[in-house]
Amino acid sequence: MKTEVTRLLGIDYPIVQGGMQWVGLAELASAVSNAGGLGILTALTQPTPEDLAREIQRCRGMTDRPFGVNLTMLPAVTPPPYERYLDVIIDSGITIVETAGNSPRAFVERMKAHGIRILHKCTSVRHALSAERAGVDIISIDGFECAGHPGEDDIPGLVLIPAAVRALKIPVIASGGIADGRGMAAALALGAQGVNMGTRFLCTREAPVHDAIKQALVAAxxxxxxxxxxxxxxxxxxxxxxxxxxxxxxxxxxxxxxxxxxxxxxxxxxxxxxxxxxxxxxxxxxAGMVIGLIDDIPTCDELIRRMVAECRTHLRRALAMAEE
Known part of the structure; x- marks a missing residue:
């Protein structure tokens, strides 16, 4: 599937794994990348920048496909050493970074100087426009349905995705509420160039969490x-x-x-x-509301292949309806 997102990131399918705290480890990131999507390591899951360097190397030993690193910057009384984490990302030769939380403006110029593609995850069009002006390459727009922090505006994806696509000049990735090919087809029809999934990848065989957690989410x-x-x-x-x-x-x-x-x-x-x-x-x-659409725990490869097949089927079905 060829979109602006697959072209910019060098991946086969426009499916990005969310950068999940405690979950974005090499086992999951490499499995998503090996399946043709974009796996993401979560920088702050690692206790120190040195630990992140080791995790990047461990992931490289498990895949030769592109993968990225998530660096989430949030207000804190004693913030993590973000600059040192970024040093490791650059020194390790990472070419894709997902930023979230505060504006990445302070780090954009440095990342661009090292050829890094920047995906910025945000929950509103106004923040997306600010990130675009700062120089990021792709916006991942996170609807109210999402797991984690949905912001305070409460705008669901069905409205937020096309609003972001209409306002931005750079590609948009749809995030929040997507678990299967139907959601992926809907996101593409709304103008997104790809999808980002967290909760759905949490419920895969390779996700490094206890199976009982996965089963609890599947049952919900x-x-x-x-x-x-x-x-x-x-x-x-x-x-x-x-x-x-x-x-x-x-x-x-x-x-x-x-x-x-x-x-x-x-x-x-x-x-x-x-x-x-x-x-x-x-x-x-x-966990996102999308747990209501999850009923199995496949491998990442099985999930991505199934999603792409379902997506194509639903897009063809919609096109056939339009032609009639």
Whole structure:
């Protein structure tokens, strides 16, 4: 499938794996890339920049296809050493970087000087336009259905994707709410040049999380997510479980809550422990509404091949309807 995204990234199919904290490791990234998509390592999953360098080398030992690195920049009291992570990305010869969170403007010139293609993930057209002006190559536009941080505007993909395509001159990747070839066909029909998937790749054989977590997501429906931290304007969509229910209850109390009160519940290490132990009730697990469309745990190769075949079938069916 040839689109601007496949041309820019040097991949066979316009399918990008989301940069998922604790999940974007070499096992998953290499499997997606070997299947013809774009695998993504998550930089901040690695405790130090030196660990990221080793993970990049480990991924190179598992695939000779293009893969990228996600560098998410979020406000923090003590921020990670983003510059040092970027040093490793450049020194390791990575040619594709997915940025998210804050504007990548401060890093764009340096990445461009080293021939890096930049995908920037954002949740609104206004932020996408700002990133385009900053010089990124591709926008990954994240609809309200997505896992993780959907922003505060609550615009779903059916509106957000064509709004972004209409406003931008650079290619758009549709993200959030896509799990199969039907969603991919819809995204392409709306003007996107590719799709980005996180939750769907979490439910694959190669995803480095406990099988019980995958089975819990497969068994869930589209109503089985919670929006947490809404009252603190740091909204995150996560799997509906005991922990996220407790966070929601605290936020809905008269007088609400403060971050220090919910911090132990939403701590990243607690979520990581849940992914590793298989206890789906033990911590916050990022998951999109698309869990309602997931009913198996294929390999990445099986998933991508099936998606592409389904996508072509649905596009042909829609074209036949138009011709009639």
């Amino acid at each position: 429906g589209e109503r089985d997510t919670n929006l947490i931290l809404r009252s603190l304007r740091n909204t995150a969509r996560v799997f509906k479980n005991a922990v996220s229910d407790e966070v929601v209850a605290l936020e809905r109390r008269p007088g609400g809550t403060v971050f220090e009160e919910v911090r132990p519940l939403v701590a990243g290490q607690r979520g990581r422990a849940a992914l590793e132990s298989g206890d789906a009730q033990a911590g916050v697990v990022s």
